[in-house]
Amino acid sequence: MEDAGHKSTIRSAAVPAALKRRLYRTVRDLRHPGPALERRRIRDEVARFLGGRDVLRRYEREVRESGLREHLLAKGREHHDAVVATGAGHSLGAIGYTEGVYLYAVVRTARPEAMVETGVANGFSTAFTLLALQANGVGHLHSIDLPREVGRDYEPGTFYEGEGRAGIPPGSEPGWLIPEILKERWTLILGRSQEELPPLLERLGTVDTFMHDSEHSFDCMWFEFNAAWPVLRPGGVLVSDDVNSTEAFARFSVQERRDPVRLARGMALLRK
Numbered sequence: 001m002e003d004a005g006h007k008s009t010i011r012s013a014a015v016p017a018a019l020k021r022r023l024y025r026t027v028r029d030l031r032h033p034g035p036a037l038e039r040r041r042i043r044d045e046v047a048r049f050l051g052g053r054d055v056l057r058r059y060e061r062e063v064r065e066s067g068l069r070e071h072l073l074a075k076g077r078e079h080h081d082a083v084v085a086t087g088a089g090h091s092l093g094a095i096g097y098t099e100g101v102y103l104y105a106v107v108r109t110a111r112p113e114a115m116v117e118t119g120v121a122n123g124f125s126t127a128f129t130l131l132a133l134q135a136n137g138v139g140h141l142h143s144i145d146l147p148r149e150v151g152r153d154y155e156p157g158t159f160y161e162g163e164g165r166a167g168i169p170p171g172s173e174p175g176w177l178i179p180e181i182l183k184e185r186w187t188l189i190l191g192r193s194q195e196e197l198p199p200l201l202e203r204l205g206t207v208d209t210f211m212h213d214s215e216h217s218f219d220c221m222w223f224e225f226n227a228a229w230p231v232l233r234p235g236g237v238l239v240s241d242d243v244n245s246t247e248a249f250a251r252f253s254v255q256e257r258r259d260p261v262r263l264a265r266g267m268a269l270l271r272k
Protein backbone atom coordinates (compact mmCIF):
# COMPACT_ATOMS: atom_id res chain seq x y z
CA MET A 1 0.00 0.00 0.00
CA GLU A 2 1.29 3.46 -0.85
CA ASP A 3 2.55 5.62 2.03
CA ALA A 4 0.22 8.62 2.19
CA GLY A 5 2.95 10.58 4.02
CA HIS A 6 2.09 12.95 6.81
CA LYS A 7 -0.69 15.48 6.34
CA SER A 8 -0.05 18.59 8.36
CA THR A 9 -3.60 19.11 9.55
CA ILE A 10 -3.51 20.58 13.03
CA ARG A 11 -1.10 23.49 13.43
CA SER A 12 2.60 24.26 12.88
CA ALA A 13 5.14 24.42 15.72
CA ALA A 14 6.43 27.70 17.19
CA VAL A 15 10.23 28.08 16.88
CA PRO A 16 10.94 30.03 20.12
CA ALA A 17 9.08 27.37 22.15
CA ALA A 18 11.23 24.66 20.54
CA LEU A 19 14.43 26.52 21.42
CA LYS A 20 13.23 27.00 24.98
CA ARG A 21 12.54 23.26 25.28
CA ARG A 22 15.99 22.36 23.97
CA LEU A 23 17.69 24.70 26.46
CA TYR A 24 15.61 23.30 29.31
CA ARG A 25 16.56 19.73 28.35
CA THR A 26 20.29 20.55 28.12
CA VAL A 27 20.32 22.09 31.60
CA ARG A 28 18.26 19.21 33.03
CA ASP A 29 20.61 16.57 31.51
CA LEU A 30 23.70 18.32 32.88
CA ARG A 31 22.14 18.39 36.34
CA HIS A 32 20.92 14.77 36.27
CA PRO A 33 23.29 12.68 34.10
CA GLY A 34 21.86 9.27 35.28
CA PRO A 35 18.33 9.68 33.93
CA ALA A 36 19.79 11.42 30.85
CA LEU A 37 21.91 8.33 30.12
CA GLU A 38 18.89 6.06 30.52
CA ARG A 39 16.87 8.26 28.16
CA ARG A 40 19.69 7.99 25.60
CA ARG A 41 19.77 4.20 25.92
CA ILE A 42 16.01 3.97 25.44
CA ARG A 43 16.25 6.26 22.42
CA ASP A 44 18.95 4.01 20.95
CA GLU A 45 16.74 0.92 21.50
CA VAL A 46 13.83 2.62 19.77
CA ALA A 47 16.03 3.79 16.87
CA ARG A 48 17.43 0.25 16.43
CA PHE A 49 13.91 -1.17 16.34
CA LEU A 50 12.86 1.37 13.71
CA GLY A 51 15.91 0.80 11.54
CA GLY A 52 18.11 3.77 12.42
CA ARG A 53 18.31 7.22 13.94
CA ASP A 54 17.36 8.91 10.70
CA VAL A 55 14.06 7.05 10.67
CA LEU A 56 13.35 8.13 14.24
CA ARG A 57 14.27 11.74 13.41
CA ARG A 58 11.92 11.69 10.42
CA TYR A 59 9.01 10.52 12.57
CA GLU A 60 9.83 13.07 15.27
CA ARG A 61 9.71 15.77 12.61
CA GLU A 62 6.36 14.52 11.35
CA VAL A 63 4.80 14.73 14.81
CA ARG A 64 6.36 18.16 15.41
CA GLU A 65 5.01 19.49 12.13
CA SER A 66 1.53 18.08 12.74
CA GLY A 67 0.89 20.50 15.61
CA LEU A 68 -0.38 17.65 17.79
CA ARG A 69 1.85 18.73 20.67
CA GLU A 70 0.35 22.22 20.81
CA HIS A 71 -3.16 20.77 20.50
CA LEU A 72 -2.54 18.35 23.40
CA LEU A 73 -1.01 21.08 25.55
CA ALA A 74 -4.12 23.24 25.11
CA LYS A 75 -6.43 20.29 25.84
CA GLY A 76 -4.28 19.36 28.84
CA ARG A 77 -4.96 22.80 30.27
CA GLU A 78 -8.72 22.31 29.74
CA HIS A 79 -8.44 18.95 31.50
CA HIS A 80 -6.58 20.56 34.39
CA ASP A 81 -9.36 23.11 34.90
CA ALA A 82 -12.22 20.60 34.56
CA VAL A 83 -10.70 17.62 36.36
CA VAL A 84 -7.46 18.14 38.30
CA ALA A 85 -8.50 21.49 39.79
CA THR A 86 -11.63 19.91 41.30
CA GLY A 87 -9.28 18.36 43.88
CA ALA A 88 -11.07 14.99 43.70
CA GLY A 89 -7.76 13.21 43.11
CA HIS A 90 -8.10 12.48 39.39
CA SER A 91 -5.26 12.78 36.92
CA LEU A 92 -4.72 12.94 33.17
CA GLY A 93 -3.19 9.45 33.42
CA ALA A 94 -1.55 9.82 30.02
CA ILE A 95 1.70 8.67 28.49
CA GLY A 96 4.24 11.47 28.03
CA TYR A 97 5.08 13.32 24.82
CA THR A 98 8.32 11.43 24.16
CA GLU A 99 6.58 8.06 24.63
CA GLY A 100 3.80 9.31 22.38
CA VAL A 101 6.30 10.09 19.64
CA TYR A 102 7.96 6.68 20.06
CA LEU A 103 4.52 5.05 19.87
CA TYR A 104 3.83 7.07 16.71
CA ALA A 105 7.14 5.84 15.25
CA VAL A 106 6.36 2.21 16.12
CA VAL A 107 2.92 2.41 14.49
CA ARG A 108 4.41 4.13 11.40
CA THR A 109 6.94 1.30 11.12
CA ALA A 110 4.56 -1.57 11.91
CA ARG A 111 1.89 -0.18 9.52
CA PRO A 112 -0.93 -2.18 11.15
CA GLU A 113 -4.14 -2.83 9.27
CA ALA A 114 -5.89 -3.90 12.47
CA MET A 115 -4.74 -2.46 15.76
CA VAL A 116 -6.35 -2.97 19.18
CA GLU A 117 -5.71 -0.90 22.30
CA THR A 118 -7.14 -1.04 25.81
CA GLY A 119 -7.25 2.11 27.96
CA VAL A 120 -8.12 5.42 26.27
CA ALA A 121 -9.07 7.83 29.09
CA ASN A 122 -8.65 11.36 27.69
CA GLY A 123 -7.00 10.06 24.53
CA PHE A 124 -3.29 10.94 24.57
CA SER A 125 -1.83 7.63 23.37
CA THR A 126 -4.82 7.15 21.06
CA ALA A 127 -4.14 10.52 19.40
CA PHE A 128 -0.52 9.57 18.61
CA THR A 129 -1.63 6.20 17.24
CA LEU A 130 -4.36 7.74 15.08
CA LEU A 131 -1.94 10.37 13.77
CA ALA A 132 0.36 7.51 12.70
CA LEU A 133 -2.50 5.63 11.01
CA GLN A 134 -3.45 8.79 9.15
CA ALA A 135 0.14 9.20 7.96
CA ASN A 136 0.29 5.51 6.98
CA GLY A 137 -2.87 5.96 4.92
CA VAL A 138 -3.98 2.51 6.06
CA GLY A 139 -5.25 0.81 9.22
CA HIS A 140 -7.98 0.99 11.84
CA LEU A 141 -7.73 1.27 15.61
CA HIS A 142 -10.23 -0.50 17.87
CA SER A 143 -10.08 0.83 21.43
CA ILE A 144 -11.70 -0.51 24.59
CA ASP A 145 -12.15 1.75 27.60
CA LEU A 146 -14.05 1.71 30.86
CA PRO A 147 -14.05 5.46 31.52
CA ARG A 148 -13.98 7.12 34.91
CA GLU A 149 -16.01 10.30 34.53
CA VAL A 150 -15.32 12.91 37.18
CA GLY A 151 -18.31 13.64 39.41
CA ARG A 152 -20.03 10.30 38.69
CA ASP A 153 -20.64 7.68 41.36
CA TYR A 154 -19.50 4.17 40.60
CA GLU A 155 -20.31 0.88 42.36
CA PRO A 156 -17.49 -0.10 44.70
CA GLY A 157 -15.20 -2.51 42.85
CA THR A 158 -15.90 -1.03 39.39
CA PHE A 159 -12.25 -0.02 39.09
CA TYR A 160 -9.14 -1.84 40.23
CA GLU A 161 -7.95 -0.20 43.46
CA GLY A 162 -4.31 0.17 42.42
CA GLU A 163 -5.38 2.05 39.29
CA GLY A 164 -3.99 5.54 38.65
CA ARG A 165 -7.40 7.32 38.71
CA ALA A 166 -7.21 8.77 35.21
CA GLY A 167 -10.38 10.85 34.93
CA ILE A 168 -12.28 12.39 32.03
CA PRO A 169 -14.22 15.67 32.36
CA PRO A 170 -17.92 15.52 33.36
CA GLY A 171 -20.15 14.79 30.35
CA SER A 172 -17.27 13.80 28.06
CA GLU A 173 -16.44 10.58 26.19
CA PRO A 174 -13.10 8.74 26.30
CA GLY A 175 -10.78 10.32 23.74
CA TRP A 176 -12.54 13.72 23.92
CA LEU A 177 -9.25 15.53 23.28
CA ILE A 178 -8.41 13.70 20.04
CA PRO A 179 -8.61 16.04 17.01
CA GLU A 180 -11.83 15.23 15.13
CA ILE A 181 -9.92 14.86 11.87
CA LEU A 182 -8.04 11.87 13.28
CA LYS A 183 -11.15 9.92 14.32
CA GLU A 184 -11.95 8.46 10.88
CA ARG A 185 -9.85 5.40 11.54
CA TRP A 186 -11.17 4.77 15.03
CA THR A 187 -13.81 2.64 16.74
CA LEU A 188 -14.39 3.01 20.48
CA ILE A 189 -15.92 0.22 22.56
CA LEU A 190 -17.07 1.15 26.05
CA GLY A 191 -16.69 -1.52 28.73
CA ARG A 192 -14.28 -3.73 30.65
CA SER A 193 -11.50 -5.28 28.62
CA GLN A 194 -12.10 -8.56 30.47
CA GLU A 195 -15.52 -8.71 28.77
CA GLU A 196 -15.00 -6.76 25.54
CA LEU A 197 -11.57 -7.95 24.40
CA PRO A 198 -12.30 -11.65 23.64
CA PRO A 199 -15.29 -10.99 21.32
CA LEU A 200 -13.41 -8.14 19.59
CA LEU A 201 -10.35 -10.32 18.93
CA GLU A 202 -12.55 -13.14 17.74
CA ARG A 203 -14.33 -10.82 15.34
CA LEU A 204 -11.07 -9.43 13.95
CA GLY A 205 -9.38 -12.83 13.64
CA THR A 206 -5.88 -11.40 13.21
CA VAL A 207 -4.37 -8.28 14.76
CA ASP A 208 -1.16 -6.54 13.64
CA THR A 209 -0.52 -4.40 16.73
CA PHE A 210 -1.87 -4.57 20.27
CA MET A 211 -1.43 -2.05 23.07
CA HIS A 212 -2.31 -2.44 26.74
CA ASP A 213 -2.91 0.66 28.87
CA SER A 214 -6.10 -0.16 30.83
CA GLU A 215 -6.23 -1.84 34.24
CA HIS A 216 -2.70 -2.40 35.48
CA SER A 217 -3.45 -5.34 37.78
CA PHE A 218 -1.43 -8.51 37.26
CA ASP A 219 -4.59 -10.44 36.37
CA CYS A 220 -5.79 -7.97 33.76
CA MET A 221 -2.37 -7.51 32.11
CA TRP A 222 -1.76 -11.27 32.05
CA PHE A 223 -5.23 -11.87 30.64
CA GLU A 224 -4.83 -9.24 27.89
CA PHE A 225 -1.34 -10.36 26.80
CA ASN A 226 -2.41 -14.00 26.62
CA ALA A 227 -5.61 -13.12 24.77
CA ALA A 228 -3.91 -10.89 22.19
CA TRP A 229 -0.72 -12.88 21.47
CA PRO A 230 -2.34 -15.88 19.71
CA VAL A 231 -4.17 -13.60 17.25
CA LEU A 232 -1.18 -11.31 16.72
CA ARG A 233 0.33 -12.05 13.34
CA PRO A 234 3.95 -13.24 13.21
CA GLY A 235 6.10 -10.08 13.20
CA GLY A 236 3.28 -8.15 14.88
CA VAL A 237 3.92 -5.90 17.87
CA LEU A 238 2.55 -6.01 21.42
CA VAL A 239 3.03 -2.73 23.31
CA SER A 240 2.41 -2.24 27.01
CA ASP A 241 2.47 0.75 29.30
CA ASP A 242 3.17 0.38 33.03
CA VAL A 243 5.30 -2.72 32.50
CA ASN A 244 6.84 -2.33 35.95
CA SER A 245 3.58 -2.12 37.90
CA THR A 246 3.32 -5.95 38.10
CA GLU A 247 5.33 -9.02 37.06
CA ALA A 248 2.96 -9.70 34.16
CA PHE A 249 4.97 -8.17 31.29
CA ALA A 250 8.33 -9.55 32.42
CA ARG A 251 6.83 -13.01 32.92
CA PHE A 252 5.06 -12.87 29.58
CA SER A 253 8.34 -11.95 27.77
CA VAL A 254 9.99 -15.01 29.34
CA GLN A 255 7.02 -17.22 28.47
CA GLU A 256 7.18 -16.15 24.80
CA ARG A 257 11.00 -15.94 24.76
CA ARG A 258 11.04 -12.39 23.44
CA ASP A 259 13.38 -9.54 24.42
CA PRO A 260 11.49 -6.33 25.22
CA VAL A 261 12.31 -3.10 23.41
CA ARG A 262 11.88 -0.21 25.82
CA LEU A 263 9.94 2.90 24.79
CA ALA A 264 10.22 4.48 28.24
CA ARG A 265 11.09 3.39 31.76
CA GLY A 266 7.63 1.89 32.13
CA MET A 267 6.67 1.22 28.53
CA ALA A 268 7.94 -1.54 26.22
CA LEU A 269 7.10 -3.73 23.26
CA LEU A 270 7.56 -7.32 22.15
CA ARG A 271 7.74 -8.39 18.53
CA LYS A 272 6.08 -11.73 17.80
Ligand SMILES: C[S@@+](CC[C@H](N)C(=O)[O-])C[C@H]1O[C@@H](n2cnc3c(N)ncnc32)[C@H](O)[C@@H]1O
Binding pocket: 092, 093, 094, 095, 118, 119, 120, 121, 122, 123, 124, 125, 126, 144, 145, 146, 147, 148, 159, 160, 163, 164, 166, 191, 192, 193, 194, 213, 214, 215, 220
Ligand atom coordinates in the same frame (compact mmCIF):
# COMPACT_ATOMS: atom_id res chain seq x y z
C1 LIG B 1 -3.94 4.91 32.20
S1 LIG B 1 -5.50 5.32 31.53
C2 LIG B 1 -5.21 5.29 29.79
C3 LIG B 1 -4.33 6.42 29.33
C4 LIG B 1 -4.21 6.58 27.85
N1 LIG B 1 -3.67 5.39 27.22
C5 LIG B 1 -3.35 7.78 27.54
O1 LIG B 1 -2.14 7.65 27.28
O2 LIG B 1 -3.87 8.89 27.59
C6 LIG B 1 -6.39 3.85 31.81
C7 LIG B 1 -7.81 3.83 31.26
O3 LIG B 1 -8.32 2.50 31.34
C8 LIG B 1 -9.59 2.52 31.97
N2 LIG B 1 -9.81 1.20 32.60
C9 LIG B 1 -9.63 0.85 33.89
N3 LIG B 1 -9.94 -0.43 34.08
C10 LIG B 1 -10.32 -0.91 32.87
C11 LIG B 1 -10.77 -2.19 32.41
N4 LIG B 1 -10.88 -3.22 33.23
N5 LIG B 1 -11.09 -2.32 31.10
C12 LIG B 1 -10.98 -1.26 30.24
N6 LIG B 1 -10.58 -0.04 30.63
C13 LIG B 1 -10.25 0.13 31.92
C14 LIG B 1 -9.46 3.67 32.95
O4 LIG B 1 -10.71 4.11 33.44
C15 LIG B 1 -8.77 4.69 32.06
O5 LIG B 1 -9.69 5.32 31.23
